[in-house]
Amino acid sequence: MAFSLKPETLTRIDEVITHYPVKRSAALPLLHLVQEEQGYISRDAIEWIAAKLELQPINVYELVTFYPMFRQEPIGRRHIKVCRTLSCALNGGYKVCESLEKEFCTHRGEVSPDGEVTIEFVECLASCGSGPVVMVDDELHERVDAAKVSQIAEQIRREAAARPKA
Numbered sequence: 002m003a004f005s006l007k008p009e010t011l012t013r014i015d016e017v018i019t020h021y022p023v024k025r026s027a028a029l030p031l032l033h034l035v036q037e038e039q040g041y042i043s044r045d046a047i048e049w050i051a052a053k054l055e056l057q058p059i060n061v062y063e064l065v066t067f068y069p070m071f072r073q074e075p076i077g078r079r080h081i082k083v084c085r086t087l088s089c090a091l092n093g094g095y096k097v098c099e100s101l102e103k104e105f106c107t108h109r110g111e112v113s114p115d116g117e118v119t120i121e122f123v124e125c126l127a128s129c130g131s132g133p134v135v136m137v138d139d140e141l142h143e144r145v146d147a148a149k150v151s152q153i154a155e156q157i158r159r160e161a162a163a164r165p166k167a
């Protein structure tokens with residue numbers, strides 16, 4: 002299937018490019034926008050961004066491989082981020098991550114068998130006093146314990162069941 006983006010993403014991309022004196026400087030923001038929509042940066046996305054900014058694909062590929070925040074594989078429909086930085090780690094962040102993995106029968110960095118979630122460790126989510134902290138997409142969950150893990154998993158399953166079938 003040919004690479005395509007939503008019209009609103011395309012509008013944001015065209016707008017972002019105007020913020021830079023030379024097009025190529027917009028490579029990082031474009032990668033963020035594409036990942037925000039598609040969840041990862043595919044080879045087609047690399048080629049599309051390169052063409053858009055009049056770069057060689059290798060120039061964009063180098064950025065994707067250099068910066069750890071860019072993913073090269075698809076993720077689940079929901080993205081679960083577990084903070085592993087000191088304060089959260091000391092308060093049980095690793096255990097929380099294990100419990101979430103069990104809830105969804107998956108391992109960190111993989112897509113769960115039902116395609117619903119990808120769980121990843123991330124660095125500080127700027128809520129260190131209320132760890133362990135978990136983000137589900139853009140929603141922050143604080144002081145996550147075993148009961149909250151179950152609640153989060155239940156909520157994700159409920160929302161998945163309510164989603165119209167494609």
Ligand code: FES
Nearest residue numbers: 084089126128129
């Ligand atoms: S250490 Fe987890 S939010 Fe800062």
